[in-house]
Amino acid sequence: xxxxxxxxxxxxxxxxxxxxxxxxxxxxxxxxxxxxxxxxxxxxxxxxxxxxxxxxxxxxxxxxxxxxxxxxxxxxxxxxxxxxxxxxxxxxxxxxxxxxxxxxxxxxxxxxxxxxxxxxxxxxxxxxxxxxxxxxxxxxxxxxxxxxxxxxxxxxxxxxxxxxxxxxxxxxxxxxxxxxxxxxxxxxxxxxxxxxxxxxxxxxxxxxxxxxxxxxxxxxxxxxxxxxxxxxxxxxxxxxxxxxxxxxxxxxxxxxxxxxxxxxxxxxxxxxxxxxxxxxxxxxxxxxxxxxxxxxxx
Amino acid sequence: xxxxxxxxxxxxxxxxxxxxxxxxxxxxxxxxxxxxxxxxxxxxxxxxxxxxxxxxxxxxxxxxxxxxxxxxxxxxxxxxxxxxxxxxxxxxxxxxxxxxxxxxxxxxxxxxxxxxxxxxxxxxxxxxxxxxxxxxxxxxxxxxxxxxxxxxxxxxxxxxxxxxxxxxxxxxxxxxxxxxxxxxxxxxxxxxxxxxxxxxxxxxxxxxxxxxxxxxxxxxxxxxxxx
Numbered sequence: 375x376x377x378x379x380x381x382x383x384x385x386x387x388x389x390x391x392x393x394x395x396x397x398x399x400x401x402x403x404x405x406x407x408x409x410x411x412x413x414x415x416x417x418x419x420x421x422x423x424x425x426x427x428x429x430x431x432x433x434x435x436x437x438x439x440x441x442x443x444x445x446x447x448x449x450x451x452x453x454x455x456x457x458x459x460x461x462x463x464x465x466x467x468x469x470x471x472x473x474x475x476x477x478x479x480x481x482x483x484x485x486x487x488x489x490x491x492x493x494x495x496x497x498x499x500x501x502x503x504x505x506x507x508x509x510x511x512x513x514x515x516x517x518x519x520x521x522x523x524x525x526x527x528x529x530x531x532x533x534x535x536x537x538x539x540x541x542x543x544x545x546x547x548x549x550x551x552x553x554x555x556x557x558x559x560x561x562x563x564x565x566x567x568x569x570x571x572x573x574x575x576x577x578x579x580x581x582x583x584x585x586x587x588x589x590x591x592x593x594x595x596x597x598x599x600x601x602x603x604x605x606x607x608x609x610x611x612x613x614x615x616x617x618x619x620x621x622x623x624x625x626x627x628x629x630x631x632x633x634x635x636x637x638x639x640x641x642x643x644x645x646x647x648x649x650x651x652x653x654x655x656x657x658x659x660x661x662x663x664x665x666x667x668x669x670x671x672x
Numbered sequence: 673x674x675x676x677x678x679x680x681x682x683x684x685x686x687x688x689x690x691x692x693x694x695x696x697x698x699x700x701x702x703x704x705x706x707x708x709x710x711x712x713x714x715x716x717x718x719x720x721x722x723x724x725x726x727x728x729x730x731x732x733x734x735x736x737x738x739x740x741x742x743x744x745x746x747x748x749x750x751x752x753x754x755x756x757x758x759x760x761x762x763x764x765x766x767x768x769x770x771x772x773x774x775x776x777x778x779x780x781x782x783x784x785x786x787x788x789x790x791x792x793x794x795x796x797x798x799x800x801x802x803x804x805x806x807x808x809x810x811x812x813x814x815x816x817x818x819x820x821x822x823x824x825x826x827x828x829x830x831x832x833x834x835x836x837x838x839x840x841x842x843x844x845x846x847x848x849x850x851x852x853x854x855x856x857x858x859x860x861x862x863x864x865x866x867x868x869x870x871x872x873x874x875x876x877x878x879x880x881x882x883x884x885x886x887x888x889x890x891x892x893x894x895x896x897x898x899x
Contacts, residue, residue: 627769647709
């Protein structure tokens with residue numbers, strides 16, 4: 375199964391409540407996916423600074439002194455914000471690749487969850503409620519966010535296999551379904567130089583979109599391409615720095631409901647996930663059409 | 673009128689209370705408040721009661737219904753009125769996937785649109801959709817009537833048997849072995865009755881009829897391409 379939620383705010387006054395609303399939506403989807411949960415949140419952008427969200431199974435050892443060590447390696451100002459097993463490193467924009475290489479040397483067990491100007495990804499194994507509590511998702515603000523509750527059908531129940539997946543700067547993808555050609559596609563994309571770290575089919579979907587965009591496609595075109603090149607059942611919700619997109623495969627047997635008001639666009643695997651949003655009674659609620667790309671931008 | 677707050681009192685209590693009426697002849701009216709998209713509301717009913725759900729429902733609302741009239745004052749999630757035997761289910765809003773699937777009897781009315789696989793494998797149910805329907809509707813439909821006032825999506829009636837499909841709008845494509853058929857006086861009569869019972873403002877003459885070409889009933893290697 376799996377549960378997907380997403381919230382793209384149009385009304386800035388709701389931004390401080392983004393995490394709170396997203397948490398309620400995520401917890402409601404627990405019975406679609408109790409194995410693991412994760413969120414991508416697009417928060418504040420510090421001018422000229424990039425963010426790397428990293429995760430460690432041994433956070434105390436891994437994060438101790440990491441900012442100093444990384445600052446030295448990059449000869450740049452680095453700050454660190456530790457939240458449970460995750461930490462957000464802020465560094466000068468343009469240094470992300472250099473930082474990844476340095477991190478691989480400094481802390482080999484560290485996993486990079488996301489990189490970009492505004493994106494932060496938090497994901498762990500466990501019930502969605504517990505995961506949201508560990509990272510205090512309720513307290514987070516932002517312009518848009520995406521969440522996922524996982525019932526594993528492809529690859530192991532591990533932090534690495536949890537969604538969202540981020541394979542490009544400020545990009546992320548969550549998925550309900552299963553891709554049947556992900557092994558062949560993973561090999562192809564790796565040959566093309568795309569970084570894919572897990573055995574999970576969703577990461578291949580994310581990497582496919584990144585690869586298309588690296589070759590000049592817009593996100594809309596990349597999503598159109600996924601309808602041709604990905605085989606299987608899927609409902610994708612994607613985030614970019616300022617955008618939010620949805621696509622379902624042509625058979626569209628994975629459920630999806632969308633709602634739009636003047637204040638937001640919301641996505642849920644089920645209507646239940648949306649019932650506590652403000653003004654939902656008067657929202658335009660619809661089921662996204664199969665093989666149709668939906669996209670909103672700020 | 674009995675009012676049941678689903679949020680406060682839970683699903684099990686609701687379905688137990690409604691199912692306790694099974695077999696009795698009391699005509700009882702029920703109102704369910706705060707459905708909030710919950711699953712399996714008012715399933716397995718078997719008495720001529722009237723149930724109104726004040727809001728939208730999740731999966732499988734009014735599944736396996738017999739005799740009861742269930743009205744959803746909102747939209748319905750996947751599988752509304754699945755495997756209905758008799759009675760009436762009315763959805764004021766839209767219905768999600770596979771509405772009325774495998775239904776053996778009764779009437780399902782959807783005032784809004786229905787999405788994919790509406791009436792899949794229907795076995796005698798009558799379904800009237802005031803809006804549009806999605807793709808793969810009435811796949812393997814065996815008996816009953818599917819009436820659509822709007823448009824139908826791809827592959828209507830794929831591999832169907834003796835069910836009848838009446839569509840007023842356009843049909844994006846017909847499924848394997850489904851063809852347009854002549855609208856005879858008896859079909860006008862059937863349609864007139866269904867439209868009246870569904871409260872639909874349309875004339876039977878405006879519809880086209882579709883159904884099985886009956887070429888896939890028995891395996892014939894010459895038809896292999898049609899599967």
